[in-house]
Amino acid sequence: MSLLAVRGLTVALPAGGDRADAVHAIDFAVEPGESLCVVGESGSGKSVCAAAIMGLLPPALRVRGGSIDFEGVDLLKLSATGLRALRGARIGMIFQEPMTALNPLMRVGEQIAEVLTVHGARGGAARVPELLAAVNLPDPARIARAYPHLLSGGQRQRVMIAMALALEPALLIADEPTTALDVTTQMQILRLIKDIQTRRGTGVLFITHDFGVVAEIADRVVVMQEGRVVEAGPASAILNAPQHPYTRALIAAVPHRSAPPPRADPAVVLELIGVRKTYWRGGGLLGRRSRVPAVQDADITLHKGETLGLVGESGSGKSTLARCIVRLVQPEEGAIRFHATDLTLLDRTGWKPFRKRIQMVFQDPFASLNPRRRVGEIIAEGPMAHGTSRGVALARARELLGLVQLDASVAERFPHEFSGGQRQRIGIARALAMDPELLIADEPVSALDVSVQAQILVLLEELRRELGLTMLFITHDLRVAAQICGRVAVMQHGVIVEQGETALVFASPRHAYTRSLLDSIPGRGWMPPVG
């Protein structure tokens, strides 16, 4: 008998949604000791499945049909009390966002002990340090006494896992637990889950959108698209010989590590020498101010026509460095030479002519466009601020929309009428409206679904070739960097630890951090089948 057997599950969406059912006729099963990955893009309904199993669906979503058998009992027919007795005791669940998942006013140890108390288990507070040690948290006694805000994201997620597994449940449901974590932390958590599963024989239902994660931990895979299961089977079969066109498209969209050769043109476009930027936090009367060194002594060289990747995790300083280059923040030391001019010495007026030559594409497609302006105006505003007449600028805007493969007629619409990928194209068009020489792309695809990601990367590469752009590409995703960057610079804690040709750096990394970064690419042993 399967540990968990979902049959024909259908959950209805409220009227007026983009489809009738959030999920329709879903079938899958989890065996004891096995990891099942449910893969899909946003809106595929994978989280709804998880919520339905736990009985945590929001009131607006009703279960219309099907059954969810857990250890032989249909959860959908169980009473509220019965379901509550199972939650935390036989089925554990961890969620995506660790930063908000713990009660900020309760100590961590108390929250873990609560699981034991409400299910009448023995031990209580005494067992907490042992549970924390089991998830590899150092100094468990101190962490048990701490409040959540003192812990990092990775630490909080481990606490969540400790809480979910405290009563040794038969099934662990993990809803995108590593999406909000750094790459290195993600690998640690994935290995932890795998380890626990081996030791205790827990069944794991793991929801993700990342095929690399699937390659790393899945025994079996279920692929979902728009509320339906399109393909299911053993991991090796799905990863290496996908049958359904959607699955094939998803896997094809995963960036494959084929590093392009670096550009040959020796002319230096941008040079950063000894750039330093420090932030000060806190302060005030009688208070101490803490120093946060965001960027320390950064040295980078960018040659004409090349794409340099700036790679690092959150807090590495890569975004701060980018902002230093475009003067959104002012570094306190160092020189930023664009051709012959040191940009750090210019004031606001002196910068104006350079605004035309250096432009930026931002990360969040939903925050990078003013919701109250029409798209055509958004693109035309840059040139208009530099003296171009409105008519000419708007005409050019329509041309640019065509260049980024959108219809020129959409210039009259507002940003909220577009999808994430389309908005990112508009952002690129806005940057290109200035005819820049240097384009800085700050994590331009990180907030997009995998299939859309691939399209935008292709677009950027085409535009770079056509327009002869030089690009600084910032990302935390090594696969993406490997695909489109000829040279790469790795950043950690504000310091550039390694620079060089992408192929060389990835094949034989010299710095320990680079090595651990490469080590943390989930499923790095897996080569997505091409074609």
Added chain:
Amino acid sequence: MGSARFWRFLAQRLLKMAAMIVAIAVANFLLIHAAPGDPASVMAGEAGAADPQFMAQLRAQFGLDKPLSTQLLIYLGNLLHGDLGMSFRQGRPVAGLIAERLPATLLLTGTAFAFALAMGMLLGALAAQRVGRWADSAITVLALGFFATPIFWVGLMLVLVFSVWLDWLPSFGMNTVGADYTGWAAVADTAQYLVLPALTLGLFYMAVYARLTRASMLEVASQDFVRTARAKGVPEGRILRRHILRNALLPVITYAGIQAGQLIGGSILVETVFAWPGIGRLAFDALLARDYQLLLGVFLCTSVLTVVVNLVTDVVYAWVDPRVEVG
């Protein structure tokens, strides 16, 4: 929060409070001088301006012939000695008058505040629990209603209903004149005089706290950590008590501190309606008599009270919320 950090936090806030009080005193001083006309005549009021001896005394006391900065120092110095000036109308030092009347105001505002907070949080929590149902609608409408009525009018209406028509409760003063009660009898006597004024002042703020508590509880109930608690199998009652309530109270505490100033200010209106012998009533008398020294004295006193209450709420908040940074 560890005790060392807590004491540093307290020291920080006390320093801030002291700075605030100095700023208020300076503002008080500036108000006197900003008024049209000779500061001496402003301070003397209509009646005092007619008395040349009083005017001369005022000028000497405040050093009105000296430069502004010296006057300020003299003024601040006087304050440190507890000298708030003289009330011409009443013929007594302002500080003494205020000290006499302060306890009555504290009794009134304290009771009103306690009532407003307790009832407000209760009703708000109830409304949040029964959101969308008739209890919620009833409480919301009630809160909206009390929120829209001027305090003094509520007082008058209560007097009309409970004093004039029903004759259940007395309508002015603090105790029965002539009957010299002592001990518990005095307490009981004052209590019946306290009911209407405290209710008047409290109902408005009860509405404020009810709406705030309701909104806060609804917001907290939708947060991630509540979902985590459910996923752990925690029963709903325990979720409400240990997870939702504590977190929902935080904005109420903050707001209570901010509202304290309004509450104390509202006592002017309530004490006027009910002839309650507190500093609010004193301010009203000062207004009628154009006795500005007294008025400004009351202003200073209420401001200092508000600052102290703010300090207390800040400390309570820091004690409840471990995330508060000391700096």
Added chain:
Amino acid sequence: MSDFVRIFVRNRGAVVGVVVLALVAVIAATAGVLFPFSPWDMRGAPFSPPGDPDFLLGSDSLGRDVAAGIAYGARVSLLIGAVSTCVAVLIGVTLGAVAGYASGLIDDAIMRFTEFFQTIPSFVLAVVLVAIFSPSLGSIVVAIAIVSWPPVARVIRAEVLSLRSREFVQAAEVLGRSRLSIICREILPNALSPLIVLASLMVASAILLESGLSFLGLGDPNLMSWGFMIGAGRSVIRLAWWMSVFPGVAIFLTVLALNLVGEGLTDALNPRLARRR
């Protein structure tokens, strides 16, 4: 725009609020037509109870028509409410925008200044200001504005701070747009919706403040206002309850209507801007 109207009218309370406000505005505007005499005129017997054909809502201690007083008082309340809110908004937006955009020392200084004004009990300060500068329409408007601007500054500063680090504002900087253009065309329009809601609530509290001031006798002596009428009726409440009750009902209805409209605006303005995917 149509989305906004659609969501707004779904809130029945808000619709009632708009209707009541419109009614009050109409009465205020047509007071001269409905009661073609000064509200200070003694028109007949004092203390006439309501229901009289001459005195619909009764007359006061000097034989003045209560209904006329309420009609003319509507003008005072709406005028003072609107004007003082405008002034307060002007002060608050300027200070808040400068504080949010400039940050650093200027921000700190403005914030300390704002905190100071928020700590002082606002009603007491208003009383002191009006008393010292002699009660008049002008001093009342200024006094109310002075005690009401801090929340505006706080809200605007918070919005500007959050918007300043929003990527579309950063993009405008990178495009080389002028600071003024960024504040006026990118930041402020997006900060409008909380401001509109706040403004409607501020008009309500300005009306309450003004009525409190005139109740204490600090109203403009030439203007018949609702607070003044209640104050005049206080000592004779046993004889003539209608002098205190009806003006209070008028205040209650107007302020309630404004609060309801404010709630409707909150709902209608948010989903449009929060629309995603």
